[in-house]
Amino acid sequence: MIKVALPKGRIAKESLALFEKVYAKKFVFDDRKLILQQDDFIFMLVRSQDVPTYVHYQAADIGIVGRDVIEEQQVDLVKLLDLKIGKCKVVVGSQEGKGIDYQKPQIKIATKMPNITRKYFATKAVAIEALKLYGSIELAPLVGLSDGIVDIVETGATMKQNHLKIDEVIMESSAFLVANQHSFYEKKALILDIYQKLQEVI
Numbered sequence: 001m002i003k004v005a006l007p008k009g010r011i012a013k014e015s016l017a018l019f020e021k022v023y024a025k026k027f028v029f030d031d032r033k034l035i036l037q038q039d040d041f042i043f044m045l046v047r048s049q050d051v052p053t054y055v056h057y058q059a060a061d062i063g064i065v066g067r068d069v070i071e072e073q074q075v076d077l078v079k080l081l082d083l084k085i086g087k088c089k090v091v092v093g094s095q096e097g098k099g100i101d102y103q104k105p106q107i108k109i110a111t112k113m114p115n116i117t118r119k120y121f122a123t124k125a126v127a128i129e130a131l132k133l134y135g136s137i138e139l140a141p142l143v144g145l146s147d148g149i150v151d152i153v154e155t156g157a158t159m160k161q162n163h164l165k166i167d168e169v170i171m172e173s174s175a176f177l178v179a180n181q182h183s184f185y186e187k188k189a190l191i192l193d194i195y196q197k198l199q200e201v202i
Contacts, residue, residue, distance in 0.1 A: 002041055002190055005060035007048035011175050014085040015064045016043070022197040040190075052077060052178070061183035062191060068152060068173040072113045078179040080195050084202055086175040090116060092168040093159050094148040095141045100167065102126060104147070110140030111150040120150070120170050138162040 006012040016027045019041075027043065029036045036043040046054055051065035052075040064083065068090050090113065094100045100107055106127040111117045114130035121128045131146055138159060140146040148167070153159060156166055177198060179191055 002062060002187065002194065003060045004041060004043045005046050005051045005054040005063035005065075006043055007051055007065060007175075008045045009048075011048070011064060011066070011086040012045055015083070015175070018083065018085070018198060018201060021201045022194075049073075055178055055180050058180045058182055060180070061187060062177060062179045062194070064175050064177055066173050066175055068113065068116065068171065070176065070178065071171070072115050074115065076181065078181055078184045079176055080179055080191075081177040081199060081202075083175045083177055083198065086173075088152050088154045088173050090150065090170040090173060091153050091156075091166045092120075092148055092150055092170065093138075093141075093153075093164045093166050096163045096165050098141075100148040107147040108145070109148050109150055110137050110146035112137065112152075113150055116170060117150040138164055 006015050019027050027036060027038060029045065034045045044054070044060060048066065048069055051063040052069060052073045054060040055063040055077055056075045066086055070077065070079065106129055108129050108131055109117050110131045110133050112133060114132050117130045118128065131140065133140065137149045137151045141148055141164065142162065149164070150170065153166065159166065177195065184191055
């Protein structure tokens with residue numbers, strides 16, 4: 001049995017579509033169910049941010065999670081394969097026509113990703129205060145809470161609608177297949193088999 005942690009939503013759908021391609025059968029969760037047991041798999045639906053925790057503590061053997069989440073959480077996982085799904089960018093954004101004033105002694109950046117944010121601005125030798133928010137990041141610069149934001153964008157449409165612009169791209173992100181270190185050791189043949197089959201269909 002291989003336990004697989006999937007992030008709820010679009011990436012879970014796209015991941016299951018890949019598994020369907022590989023194993024030529026349907027994998028469908030019953031309405032509102034969080035666990036799907038089929039053949040040699042137990043799939044579980046969790047929040048995207050929780051995938052590394054489930055895999056790290058071996059509640060799941062493998063998981064599918066965005067590179068941005070892996071970088072933000074810095075959890076020790078075996079990174080196996082870029083699945084080329086769930087593509088997005090982590091960007092620095094600011095108000096249209098205003099921008100970020102880098103002359104200030106310290107700037108405030110609103111974000112869901114304080115670690116990525118601090119690391120990025122440290123490489124630019126810019127002093128920042130990272131304000132961790134859990135939603136509506138775009139609002140922060142508009143109401144004077146922050147000078148700019150670091151957020152995930154797919155098309156940038158939400159930022160445009162809120163009169164924000166993309167200043168810099170910190171990283172390109174997509175979903176990766178990751179494994180727990182002990183599971184990778186104990187179930188190496190099974191996990192490598194999944195890895196190889198997925199690699200062939202990508």
